[in-house]
Amino acid sequence: MAEGPDAVLGTSPLMIILADHLARSRPVTIFEERPVVGGAWSQLAVGNRRISSKTNILVPLGLDEEPVMARINALLLDRFGIEAIPSPDQIRMLSSYSPQNRFHYDLQPLFASLVDMDRLVTMHVSHVIADMGSVEVGGHRFARMYLPYFAGVEGIAVDGKLLPTPFSEVVSEHLLLILDGEIADGALYCEDFNEVFDRVQIKNRPGEIIFTGRVARAHKGRALEWLTAQAVGLFPGASVLHATIDKYRNFHRNEEQLATLQAAVDAAPQLYLVNTGQFVAGFKSLLPLLQDEVVHG
Numbered sequence: 001m002a003e004g005p006d007a008v009l010g011t012s013p014l015m016i017i018l019a020d021h022l023a024r025s026r027p028v029t030i031f032e033e034r035p036v037v038g039g040a041w042s043q044l045a046v047g048n049r050r051i052s053s054k055t056n057i058l059v060p061l062g063l064d065e066e067p068v069m070a071r072i073n074a075l076l077l078d079r080f081g082i083e084a085i086p087s088p089d090q091i092r093m094l095s096s097y098s099p100q101n102r103f104h105y106d107l108q109p110l111f112a113s114l115v116d117m118d119r120l121v122t123m124h125v126s127h128v129i130a131d132m133g134s135v136e137v138g139g140h141r142f143a144r145m146y147l148p149y150f151a152g153v154e155g156i157a158v159d160g161k162l163l164p165t166p167f168s169e170v171v172s173e174h175l176l177l178i179l180d181g182e183i184a185d186g187a188l189y190c191e192d193f194n195e196v197f198d199r200v201q202i203k204n205r206p207g208e209i210i211f212t213g214r215v216a217r218a219h220k221g222r223a224l225e226w227l228t229a230q231a232v233g234l235f236p237g238a239s240v241l242h243a244t245i246d247k248y249r250n251f252h253r254n255e256e257q258l259a260t261l262q263a264a265v266d267a268a269p270q271l272y273l274v275n276t277g278q279f280v281a282g283f284k285s286l287l288p289l290l291q292d293e294v295v296h297g
């Protein structure tokens with residue numbers, strides 16, 4: 001591949017992995033509008049720790065994705081020092097598929113890798129201009145630009161023609177609770193939990209329980225005290241050490257909007273759309289690009 005500089009939009013895990021890969025052979029600039037990196041996987045600061053505040057899980061969603069886990073684990077360890085710890089957790093997914101290769105990961109080093117990068121630019125990218133064989137973003141020129149599925153980019157101008165790339169803003173709400181105590185049943189990830197929390201993750205740590213519950217649509221906007229009261233009853237005898245509501249604004253695209261974005265990206269050879277819909281499937285699609293380095297580097 002020709003030399004950069006390259007631009008990457010956003011800091012969700014796959015985009016960080018991609019930026020890290022590209023940066024091994026060329027200058028890379030990452031555009032991120034938020035002060036906190038990680039996108040839909042971003043963490044909250046609680047005391048001197050950073051804790052995952054959303055119900056994130058990195059698992060294969062089909063038999064064809066199972067072999068990809070070994071590749072993911074090797075890359076996370078090699079590039080970021082992140083270990084994959086085999087997970088005995090209970091898991092209840094909406095799909096009938098039951099993931100076999102399941103691990104715990106602490107993605108903090110992935111996010112922390114950006115702190116040392118002087119290539120992270122904090123700004124909102126409303127439009128991308130692709131012309132003269134390169135890309136202009138925020139007044140800078142790049143050889144290529146990589147966009148994720150849920151980029152809040154309103155339009156792409158290709159050789160003077162503006163192609164709108166619409167999305168819908170969706171705010172997801174998660175209750176994060178830290179409680180003292182331990183649970184006998186061990187950890188759980190469940191996609192069909194109850195009427196208030198449709199998706200729940202419960203982690204057992206020495207002396208504490210971490211509960212993350214995605215608030216069901218009908219209960220979005222409820223007060224912290226009300227949501228906490230709904231969750232705390234699940235852990236008799238435990239008391240709440242910390243409670244927060246995490247609201248995450250996501251630039252969601254449905255299939256039609258994704259197809260529109262893909263068509264706009266396809267109109268300019270210097271633009272690439274990265275499949276970030278699900279971690280493992282997205283990683284699988286990125287593999288040819290990540291292997292590029294093994295072949296050429």
Ligand SMILES: Cc1cc2nc3c(=O)[nH]c(=O)nc-3n(C[C@H](O)[C@H](O)[C@H](O)COP(=O)(O)OP(=O)(O)OC[C@H]3O[C@@H](n4cnc5c(N)ncnc54)[C@H](O)[C@@H]3O)c2cc1C
Pocket residue numbers: 009010011012013015031032033034037038039040041054055056057058059123124125126148149150151152153172248250251276277278279280
């Ligand atoms: C709450 C939530 C939880 C999820 N959990 C999982 C999970 O556990 N497992 C899984 O496989 N998938 C999960 N998904 C699916 C998820 O969409 C992907 O895993 C992935 O994070 C999507 O990556 P993305 O970069 O497209 O979007 P995001 O993760 O939303 O990240 C986009 C990033 O780019 C920044 N950004 C966007 N637009 C602009 C702009 N115009 N200018 C500057 N910065 C911009 C945002 O601030 C953000 O940091 C989840 C999705 C959501 C919404």
